[in-house]
Amino acid sequence: MPDAVIAFFALGLLAGLVKSDLKVPLPIYETLSILLMLTLGLKGGMALHGVPLLPILPELALIAATGVALPLLLYPLLRKLVQLSSANAASVAAHYGSVSAGTFAVVIALASQHQLPMEPQTTLYLVLLELPAIVTMLWLYRYLNGSKTSSLAILHEALTSRGVLLLGGGLLIGYLYGHDGLSAITPVLLGGFKTLLALFLLEMGLCTAKVCSPLPLKQWRLMLFALLAPFVLAWFGIALGLLLGLPGGSILVLAGLMASASYIAAPAAIRAAVPDADIGLALLASLGLTFPLNVLLGLPLYLNWVNQLLN
Numbered sequence: 001m002p003d004a005v006i007a008f009f010a011l012g013l014l015a016g017l018v019k020s021d022l023k024v025p026l027p028i029y030e031t032l033s034i035l036l037m038l039t040l041g042l043k044g045g046m047a048l049h050g051v052p053l054l055p056i057l058p059e060l061a062l063i064a065a066t067g068v069a070l071p072l073l074l075y076p077l078l079r080k081l082v083q084l085s086s087a088n089a090a091s092v093a094a095h096y097g098s099v100s101a102g103t104f105a106v107v108i109a110l111a112s113q114h115q116l117p118m119e120p121q122t123t124l125y126l127v128l129l130e131l132p133a134i135v136t137m138l139w140l141y142r143y144l145n146g147s148k149t150s151s152l153a154i155l156h157e158a159l160t161s162r163g164v165l166l167l168g169g170g171l172l173i174g175y176l177y178g179h180d181g182l183s184a185i186t187p188v189l190l191g192g193f194k195t196l197l198a199l200f201l202l203e204m205g206l207c208t209a210k211v212c213s214p215l216p217l218k219q220w221r222l223m224l225f226a227l228l229a230p231f232v233l234a235w236f237g238i239a240l241g242l243l244l245g246l247p248g249g250s251i252l253v254l255a256g257l258m259a260s261a262s263y264i265a266a267p268a269a270i271r272a273a274v275p276d277a278d279i280g281l282a283l284l285a286s287l288g289l290t291f292p293l294n295v296l297l298g299l300p301l302y303l304n305w306v307n308q309l310l311n
Contacts, residue, residue: 012205041170044123049178067132071097097133107256116249261286
């Protein structure tokens with residue numbers, strides 16, 4: 001049986017597809033997303049508390065460089081094979097070069113469920129893959145199309161997004177205070193992590209059904225990309241994890257992140273900096289197809305791949 005939180009995503013997806021009146025009120029969804037991102041940051045920061053950062057800097061730098069390289073590799077593929085416009089290719093490349101916080105939360109829970117060892121810095125992978133990809137792609141688009149959006153504006157948009165601030169702020173707080181300093185609040189946040197994740201995935205199921213109803217069949221190339229790319233990108237993450245000599249849990253997280261696509265941070269940045277891009281297309285691919293594919297099928301498959309390689 002898959003983890004119980006996956007059943008909540010399936011419930012939301014089913015409710016949306018059958019046109020149920022089930023919905024998560026927007027204020028509650030906003031609260032859930034805030035608490036989820038903050039909790040992820042705190043978990044990672046507390047794991048890093050007391051860990052020397054200098055020895056892991058080469059590892060973190062290589063992962064960040066991957067976040068720069070990936071959208072640059074995807075952009076020409078999306079232009080030539082998927083036949084997207086320059087704006088839409090930049091948008092989709094930014095979404096797929098970036099990563100999904102929801103997928104990250106699920107893969108962390110999956111690694112914990114199977115008691116896979118993880119390095120303390122594993123939570124940092126989310127930020128290290130998300131920010132460089134968005135900024136790189138927006139800079140490339142500005143260069144190719146002569147956009148008037150300044151580099152500082154692009155960087156500000158990426159760095160001040162809600163998800164980045166909450167995750168980064170939680171990391172810093174967790175790193176500075178550790179388990180002892182945060183003992184008054186961790187029972188509520190960490191103890192309720194799976195409950196937060198289950199309710200968040202319920203809403204994600206509803207959102208997925210909305211984005212995919214009806215499927216724009218004329219975008220079959222993009223939909224095929226969204227269904228095939230995760231399996232290829234997951235192997236990039238596995239190869240990178242093996243190259244770095246990471247334990248199984250960290251490799252699985254890298255595979256899940258590389259296979260995912262952003263649907264929170266990237267849309268906000270693209271909407272501001274690339275007004276010609278159709279955000280609906282990117283969300284169809286990232287949230288409508290890649291996210292459910294990873295949650296329902298991909299992550300258990302990546303777990304099997306990692307176990308076979310390490311055992």
